[in-house]
Amino acid sequence: MVKEEKQSHPVKLSSIRAWFDFKRKYINNWLFMLHRFTGVALTIYLILHVKTVSLLTEGKEIYNTSIKEFETFGWLIVLFLIIIIGIFHGLNGIRLFLYQFSFGVKHQRTLSITVITLTAIATVLVAYILFI
Amino acid sequence: MSKKVKFIVFKYDPLSEEKPHYVSYMQEVDRREMVLDVLERIRKNIDPTLAYRHSCHHGVCGSCVALVNGVEKLLCKTRVFNVIGRSNKVVIEPMRNFKVIRDLVVDLEPFFTKLRIITPALIQSQVSQDRETPQSPQNVEAMKQYEECIECGACYSACPIVASDPLYLGPAALMVAYRTCLDERDEGKMERLRLVDSEEGCWRCHNNMGCTEVCPKNVDPASAISGLRRMILSRRLVLWRGRFG
Incomplete structure (x- = not known):
């Protein structure tokens, strides 16, 4: 056996663009890229959410005034997108969790299509609840 | 039946050129011809400097x-008519995640180094010289799919994680580790599992599944990586039970 050598982790940030290669036209690559995009979007949302909620510490009136700024149709669309992104990220996360522990790898295509189908159904349902 | 097809080929000689460039060749292609057949014709009749x-x-x-x-393909098994689509063109480039030596020829050394780290051969403390080491038909069947690997490097090229983490063992090496761990005659299972149970081993895989998608032999390295994780978790569970159970 070759001796294992401990090395510092050399992840090259410049190479992370290789993760987003649109020439790889297979379903799992689309999900792989979307999972990263949605992860970043959810992180940004979480930061904004915490920042907004933290206004409560400055008093009820300041919070109520700032929260009113979000009561527009534009923000409703943003909310809709965040919910869809959250649902997709969660469902895809479950799929990845299953793979991580070796469940369903032989049926990976079916599982990927299931994630997309469930997200599509959720999109219609959330749109119905929010807009109709 | 034949068609005029545009071949756009990657050309780069790192010793004499600063940047790579692409050269186009129009070729009359028969429906039975493979991409490699056309490359050979280009090399013979038009550009003898083309390296592959x-x-x-x-x-x-x-x-x-x-x-x-x-997409990673074996040039000798890829029919031109199957890849031209509506655009009638074929772009041929060297594999990703490898250093280009010249044109389509890449340096496969990092790929084979990682295979060697895994020790891809059978490990046995006592090898009998006068009789065979028996293996059950069930065990042969379990390993069969993974024996098909031709070590072409397509999975290594398709893996986006290899691109960002040069120390990651990669799909082929992990698949070989799983194959040898499955082998009931092998005695190096624990050592191999210890080796792949690391940051640069099977836990680095992010389930892009590119390896499985492009494998020309349908080996499915992604399932092998999952298999390794299962083996590692089972082993840990046994250790945990031994300690607390």
């Missing part, structure tokens, strides 16, 4: 893998 690897022409040696319209 090839050997068996039957999809066995794994020498001729390159990107055909962005």
Whole structure:
């Protein structure tokens, strides 16, 4: 056996663009890229959410005034997108969790299509609840 | 039936050129011709400097893998008519995640170094010289799929994680580790599992599944990586039970 050598982790940030290669036209690559995009979007949302909620510490009136700024149709669309992104990220996360522990790898295509189908159904349902 | 097809080929000589460039060749292609056949014709009749690897022409040696319209393919087994689509063009580039030596020829050394780390051969403390080491038919069947690997490097090229983490063992090496761990005659299972149970081993895989998608032999390295994780978790569970159970 070759001796294992401990090395510092050399992840090259410049190479992370290789993760987003649109020439790889297979379903799992689309999900792989979307999972990263949605992860970043959810992180940004979480930061904004915490920042907004933290206004409560400055008093009820300041919070109520700032929260009113979000009561527009534009923000409703943003909310809709965040919910869809959250649902997709969660469902895809479950799929990845299953793979991580070796469940369903032989049926990976079916599982990927299931994630997309469930997200599509959720999109219609959330749109119905929010807009109709 | 034949068609005029535009071949756009990656050209780069790092010793004399600063940047790579692409050269186009119009070729009349028969419906039975493979991409490698056309490359050979270009090299023979138009551009004798064009460099690419090839050997068996039957999809066995794994020498001729390159990107055909962005996807890893064995050039000798890829029919031109199957990849041209509506655009009638074929873009041929060297594999990703490897250093280009010249044109379509890449340096496979990092790939084979990682395979060597895994020790891809059978490990046995006592090898009998006068009789065979028996293996059950069930065990042969379990390993069969993974024995098909021709070590072409397509999975290594398709893996986006290899691109960002040069120390990651990669799909082929992990698949070989799983194959040898499955072998009931092998005695190096624990050592191999210890080796792949690391940041740069099977836990680095992010389930892009590119390896499985592009494998020309349908080996499915992604399932092998999952298998390794299962083995590691089972082993840990046994250790945990031993400690607390």
